[in-house]
Amino acid sequence: MSGVELAFWVLGAVAVGSSVLVVTGRNPVASLLFLVVSFFALAGLFVTLEAHFLAAIQILVYAGAILVLFLFVIMLLNLGSPEEAAVRLRRGPAAALAVLGAVGFALILFLVVGPLDTPAAAGPDGVTGAPAAGGAAGTAAADAAGRAAGPGVAESGIAADPAAAGRDPGAAGGAAAGTGPAVGTTAALGSALFREYLLPFEVTSLLLLAAMVGAVMLAKRQR
Amino acid sequence: MVPVSHYLALGALLFTIGVAGVLVRRNAILVFLSIEIMLNAVNLTLVALSRAVGNLDGQVVVFFVITVAAAEAAVGLAIIVAMFRRRETVDVARFDLLRG
Numbered sequence: 001m002s003g004v005e006l007a008f009w010v011l012g013a014v015a016v017g018s019s020v021l022v023v024t025g026r027n028p029v030a031s032l033l034f035l036v037v038s039f040f041a042l043a044g045l046f047v048t049l050e051a052h053f054l055a056a057i058q059i060l061v062y063a064g065a066i067l068v069l070f071l072f073v074i075m076l077l078n079l080g081s082p083e084e085a086a087v088r089l090r091r092g093p094a095a096a097l098a099v100l101g102a103v104g105f106a107l108i109l110f111l112v113v114g115p116l117d118t119p120a121a122a123g124p125d126g127v128t129g130a131p132a133a134g135g136a137a138g139t140a141a142a143d144a145a146g147r148a149a150g151p152g153v154a155e156s157g158i159a160a161d162p163a164a165a166g167r168d169p170g171a172a173g174g175a176a177a178g179t180g181p182a183v184g185t186t187a188a189l190g191s192a193l194f195r196e197y198l199l200p201f202e203v204t205s206l207l208l209l210a211a212m213v214g215a216v217m218l219a220k221r222q223r
Numbered sequence: 224m225v226p227v228s229h230y231l232a233l234g235a236l237l238f239t240i241g242v243a244g245v246l247v248r249r250n251a252i253l254v255f256l257s258i259e260i261m262l263n264a265v266n267l268t269l270v271a272l273s274r275a276v277g278n279l280d281g282q283v284v285v286f287f288v289i290t291v292a293a294a295e296a297a298v299g300l301a302i303i304v305a306m307f308r309r310r311e312t313v314d315v316a317r318f319d320l321l322r323g
Contacts, residue, residue, distance in 0.1 A: 002224070004224065004225060004250055005224075005225050006253075007313070008225045008229065008230075012229075012233045015233070015237060015252045016233070016236055016237065019237055019241070019260050020240060021242045021247065022253075022256055022257070022260065023240055023241075023243060023244035023247070023253070023260075026251075028250060028252050028253060031253055032256065035256050035260070038260065038263070039263065042263050042266070042267060045230070045233075045263065045267060046270055049224065049271060049273075049274050050274060051270045051282055051285075052276075052282060053268060053282075053287070054266075054282055054289075056286055057286070057289060057291070058266075059288070061289050061293060062259075062263075062289065066259070066292065066296045068296065069300060070255070070256065070300065072294070073252065073300045073303065073304060074252055076304070077252075077290065077303075077304070077307050077313065088282055089292050101227075102249070108295065118313055185279060185282070188279055189279055189282055189283065189286075190282050192279045192280070192285055193286065196283075197283050198318065200287060204290045204291075205289060206292050207290070207291065208290065208293070209296055210294075211293075211294030211295075211297050211298050212297065214297075214298050214301065215297040215298050215300070215301040216301075217301075218298065218301035218302055218304070219300075219301040219304045219305060221308075
């Protein structure tokens with residue numbers, strides 16, 4: 001059994017187990033914390049699928065923002081009777097999930113960092129998924145622009161773009177092959193997002209604005 | 224290499240757990256958490272199929288799903304807060320104003 005398969009089974013078990021505990025839990029705060037565990041396991045599964053950017057977004061947006069919002073609301077509404085306000089986790093499942101989760105993330109660390117240590121890897125740039133070639137081209141373009149901060153940044157973005165686009169089939173091929181120095185597909189994903197899916201991306205900002213206005217209007221105390 | 228069918232089975236299992244939570248739980252917050260589980264099960268399916276097909280469209284869709292989930296959580300929690308102010312409960316069985 002390879003490392004990826006082992007990581008899949010361990011993280012899948014963690015995701016399913018913590019999701020069951022979310023649904024069956026008595027205390028909303030405990031359910032929420034188990035959901036955080038489930039989302040971390042799903043982020044690990046995204047890593048096994050070579051979707052490193054989505055794994056990072058999963059943790060930042062879901063575990064970092066959305067679940068904190070839920071936690072605020074639960075504590076604001078003061079749900080549950082006061083005597084069970086302290087989070088009492090069921091020891092057995094929680095301990096099993098903790099051990100399994102630690103093993104899973106050790107495997108993920110091994111999977112992601114291991115390839116970078118080999119000489120074939122492109123270097124630490126691979127962690128962020130930024131291709132070394134694109135970064136170098138961007139830096140050169142910034143130098144050409146006279147190192148002016150604003151134009152330099154814009155220039156490097158434009159210069160990196162064709163490099164990323166040229167790399168797109170290569171990155172997809174690397175993802176299909178499963179290994180190789182192309183760790184992550186962040187550059188290819190960004191290229192797809194800002195080229196083919198530019199209009200949906202902009203509509204998304206409108207959606208977020210509408211959601212923000214709606215949430216403020218709904219939660220505002222009525223006069 | 225893990226076959227894509229395993230990821231699809233895992234996604235289906237997680238989605239079923241989420242559906243069970245939506246149907247069984249009566250606390251509105253837990254219903255929302257179950258919806259998040261369902262969204263994530265679909266995300267896992269999309270990423271797995273994106274890799275199986277060999278292009279990135281599935282991952283872009285997951286990006287949009289996460290954005291929409293954030294908007295949904297914000298508006299939904301605001302509705303829950305408003306309902307709690309009015310009814311002093313978050314039990315979905317007691318939100319029966321529209322009952323005929």
